[in-house]
Amino acid sequence: MTPDDTTRDDATAVDDRLEPALRQVREPNADVDVIDAGLVQRATLDGGVACVGLDAATLDAGTIREVTTAVDSAVRDVPAVDSVTVRRAAPTSDPGATGTDAFERVIAVASAKGGVGKSTVATQLACALAANGDDVALFDADIHGPNVPALLDVSGPVHATEDGAPRPVRSEGLEVMSVGLLSDGAPLAWRGAMAHDAVSDLFADTAWTNTDTLVVDLPPGTGDVVLTTLQEVSLDGAVVVTTPFHSALSDTEKTVELLRENDVPVLGTAVNMAGFTCERCDHDHDLFAGDTPPAERLDTTALARLPFTPALQETPTPTAIPDPVADLAAAVEERYDAVWSVDLPESGVDLRGVPADERRDAVADAFGALEAGEEFVVASDRDPTPVRAFLGDLADGDAPERFEVRRQNPETWLARTVHP
Numbered sequence: 001m002t003p004d005d006t007t008r009d010d011a012t013a014v015d016d017r018l019e020p021a022l023r024q025v026r027e028p029n030a031d032v033d034v035i036d037a038g039l040v041q042r043a044t045l046d047g048g049v050a051c052v053g054l055d056a057a058t059l060d061a062g063t064i065r066e067v068t069t070a071v072d073s074a075v076r077d078v079p080a081v082d083s084v085t086v087r088r089a090a091p092t093s094d095p096g097a098t099g100t101d102a103f104e105r106v107i108a109v110a111s112a113k114g115g116v117g118k119s120t121v122a123t124q125l126a127c128a129l130a131a132n133g134d135d136v137a138l139f140d141a142d143i144h145g146p147n148v149p150a151l152l153d154v155s156g157p158v159h160a161t162e163d164g165a166p167r168p169v170r171s172e173g174l175e176v177m178s179v180g181l182l183s184d185g186a187p188l189a190w191r192g193a194m195a196h197d198a199v200s201d202l203f204a205d206t207a208w209t210n211t212d213t214l215v216v217d218l219p220p221g222t223g224d225v226v227l228t229t230l231q232e233v234s235l236d237g238a239v240v241v242t243t244p245f246h247s248a249l250s251d252t253e254k255t256v257e258l259l260r261e262n263d264v265p266v267l268g269t270a271v272n273m274a275g276f277t278c279e280r281c282d283h284d285h286d287l288f289a290g291d292t293p294p295a296e297r298l299d300t301t302a303l304a305r306l307p308f309t310p311a312l313q314e315t316p317t318p319t320a321i322p323d324p325v326a327d328l329a330a331a332v333e334e335r336y337d338a339v340w341s342v343d344l345p346e347s348g349v350d351l352r353g354v355p356a357d358e359r360r361d362a363v364a365d366a367f368g369a370l371e372a373g374e375e376f377v378v379a380s381d382r383d384p385t386p387v388r389a390f391l392g393d394l395a396d397g398d399a400p401e402r403f404e405v406r407r408q409n410p411e412t413w414l415a416r417t418v419h420p
């Protein structure tokens, strides 16, 4: 290629005459120029017409606008350039993983009662988990009133992968998807099958790159979208949100019931707007009086008590987590571990994943190795109640007196007994 060439064949090339100008433009979130940051996919100059392709998939909407404007003005100043087009090119790199199965865990934030602060809790929790080091994505399933974009101060456009899958919008390391980001918006009239299809398509098709934790902000109520989510997304846990007000509590009871009916582990309750601290006297005051603590009334674990405070009305960010939200995230992690990590004593037997024809031998071997009076624990991926009769056969017809079965999570039952 000679210095006089005005274009390059290589679609990823940067024209020599544009390169110095592009190197003047910094990537706002990192101390490098946009070329070294990998944002420039190609930059061509043909007959005075400059065309720059930016890979914007990793940037949030505000940064994309900032970089686009800076690139346009830098390239426009190059003497050989008459006109400039800056395109946000479809990234050629990571196509993302589609669907909710891509995530290590999916946690829903739910409440049948509207206005109790679900979206506030979901966005704050997502930021707090991201601050703790997770790659977090947030899905706003409230298609009738998607307010996550406004709470996080993010906007579209939603770009597509080469396969046409919608990419989430990025904001401070979080990935966010909401019908509120799509250009055709979220018609309030979506009901029944339409609502089901819209949310189910978005769950199935969104191309995520943050795949540690997905936080799902469920809509209020127990309608089509909530049911679709419970049926189509494998939820690893749910945080229920309520205020201590009695009508919120009785609605939230229905949510807890629905989650349990659908085998979703209820991690616990976040009691929002629980009280406030008076600026004058510096005392905490409850906002709603009640004898029984809300989490207890809902028969759930108390995760956190979030005060009514202007701090929780501000745009959440992983760089400034309010203390009560940090407490909530820590409690969610603790409960998540308690639900999902199975602590089996060495003398126990783990039947999860063991083929049906090997299960009896595994139980017989482990049980036979115990002394009288020792505890015997069975972990199983199905209800282990029939094991009791089998232990009776092993002990010459004496089925154990105490045989407790508990379902620890949707994939694990634990049975405890004592060797006679």
Ligand SMILES: Nc1ncnc2c1ncn2[C@@H]1O[C@H](COP(=O)(O)OP(=O)(O)OP(=O)(O)O)[C@@H](O)[C@H]1O
Residues within 6 Å of the ligand: 113, 114, 115, 116, 117, 118, 119, 120, 121, 142, 145, 147, 219, 220, 272, 273, 306, 307, 308, 309, 310, 312, 313
């Ligand atoms: N702890 C809090 N302190 C102060 N304001 C709060 C608190 N929690 C929520 N809010 C405010 O209450 C309003 C409703 O909150 P939010 O939108 O999170 O509720 P929601 O349950 O998601 O509502 P919807 O039923 O519409 O989905 C918002 O203006 C939010 O800023």
